[in-house]
Amino acid sequence: MKKVLLIDDDEALRENVADILGLSNYTVITAGCGKSGVEKALKERPDLILCDAVMPGLDGYGVIHILSRHPDTFLIPFIFLTGENNLADIRKGMQMGADGYLVKPFKETDLLNTIEIRLKKYDRIKKNIVHDKKGISTFLQQVNESDRFNLVSSQRDMHLYKKKHVLYSEGQRPFNIYFVISGKIKEYLINEDGKELITNMYTEGDFIGYTAILENINYTETAQVIEDAKLVLIPKSDFLQLINNDRQVARQFISLLSHNVREKEERLLNLAYNSLRKKVASGIIDVIDKFPDKKEGKPVIEISREDLAHVVGSAQESMIRTLREFKTEKLIEIMEGSIIVLNENKLRHLLY
Amino acid sequence: MKKVLLIDDDEALRENVADILGLSNYTVITAGCGKSGVEKALKERPDLILCDAVMPGLDGYGVIHILSRHPDTFLIPFIFLTGENNLADIRKGMQMGADGYLVKPFKETDLLNTIEIRLKKYDRIKKNIVHDKKGISTFLQQVNESDRFNLVSSQRDMHLYKKKHVLYSEGQRPFNIYFVISGKIKEYLINEDGKELITNMYTEGDFIGYTAILENINYTETAQVIEDAKLVLIPKSDFLQLINNDRQVARQFISLLSHNVREKEERLLNLAYNSLRKKVASGIIDVIDKFPDKKEGKPVIEISREDLAHVVGSAQESMIRTLREFKTEKLIEIMEGSIIVLNENKLRHLLY
């Protein structure tokens, strides 16, 4: 049963929310001010925190400031509650590391949805869920089972990166590996004509930038944020120590790098001979495998058309035309730019 | 200074050859009959053996039979000398594991060339030369530096495979890894339309088939001989033991698998956006890097047009037309089907 901490100075709201969450089978802890909120967060270690932005004394920004710097609490999803639809406030909160926000008064379904989504993503980090065919990340997640919390919390050098931020680019020397708490990152190569091909995608629970360190060379690819991200930086030395000193860890790493090679080989086969139609289909599948977002139970793609084309390895226009085809065939649906996958199975096994 | 053992019952020929080789700075040991030839081979450990096929007593076939089963000598290049141009005899010799043959009377240049080529190939095995960008094989060659001779000679389960022989195919369970003494092997994937893409190429000094074993899965690719090959089979268990028990070995393996991933990524970029012209150029470069054969100092490609097209990832006809282009531009030359690379550098850095 998940534990939610609710910090708000409005008693009526506290009771109301506590009731709703209680009915949805959450354990609810409440606090009436920022100070007691921080204390309870440290003592109870909730799975998620809801916190009013505006409070007398220590306000929401103060709370997140403190909690995001404490090794025991900095990973806990933090959702802001704001009084009005004030963009500036919301932005400030997100900039300080909040994972979401709710504008009061909020609908019950919004509340429950927001909480549920965040908890799911947090689970991916905490439980190190193994995605099938995810490749190397899986391994590192397994490493974590024993070690991550030491690794991460001893360092706890967490940063927020905005969309379009470049983590590193080709030719630079690596100093850290990155561990993704939230957000989406792409890693890509550029050819002489300036065309981009996305080779890897990362989201919560993944590690980024280990290949250059393992080979002891400069980066050969560029990594860029495509959805605002929270990342933990782990120094090169810590990482190498982990890899070099544990035989089991090394062995698993070998298996998974090996797996990665196979994955890339399959993609090679695809790019070499398949029709655009098939390439687009497998690009879509790749993305929903890496970024398992859902909308009403259906997989949904929220990256830009441009990035999707770069995954597929084709011109953007060509890719869009194929999306049209898929839409008329009811394989996908397009809502506000997002691609909702209606028939995943048929896409996976396209005949022509 | 290289040591050559010459076994022949014709004293005049022995002296003649010994003179020639002596002038070319080889140390020559001679034996007048099969029996003393075997004894000297075991005692002196020559770098190469020249042996007459027809001799009284123990003949050439007997000599190779014995030496190819002895752990200390089975790797030594063995060249047959035959009296007439008798195809049947030559075939028998090659089938028994000879690495080449010379028909008497032979020209001095033929003799020296044959010896030199074989010694070079042998060097690649013995010295574990590290080719730049060769990927995983490099690692295994380094492993060998300390261990291969134990590994190989304790097993010494050597087999000869003819062109077109399939070592393993997709779906089969792996039992061995293969170490290449001589010959050429391709590893490929096939898509739903039956089109083939060559993902890896192997030649002397390379190991084959480790990925499936490392991941503990069935083969996902097919490996086929494209030029008659001598292979040593190393049992799965031996291989795993080596990988699992030596930390340094594991570490190097990690670096090189990692390198392999990068290599495949580069190829992805190529296939995605480059023109056929560029793809063919980099296909040619790939092949001469993997199979560093030379003809008069120039790199030469001796695999079939079909296989080359499968490396490039294009239709055979399209690839051939591009070869025409390269030929008129004096980048390559075609002699008896072989492609001789005249301007390697220009091919590597093609502008369009």
Added chain:
DNA sequence: CGTCCAGTTGATACTCTTCAAGCGGCGTGG
């Protein structure tokens, strides 16, 4: 209200694949 940007659609050019046919060398069987 103008600007900018992502997404979309149309028209056109061109690269590459495909189908088909021809050529020369080699081995096999009559």
Added chain:
DNA sequence: CCACGCCGCTTGAAGAGTATCAACTGGACG
């Protein structure tokens, strides 16, 4: 011994599939 078929390689002609250039739309933002 020759004829035949097979295989690897090459060339020609036609057509499909994509990329490219250009223009348009609607929404976000200052």
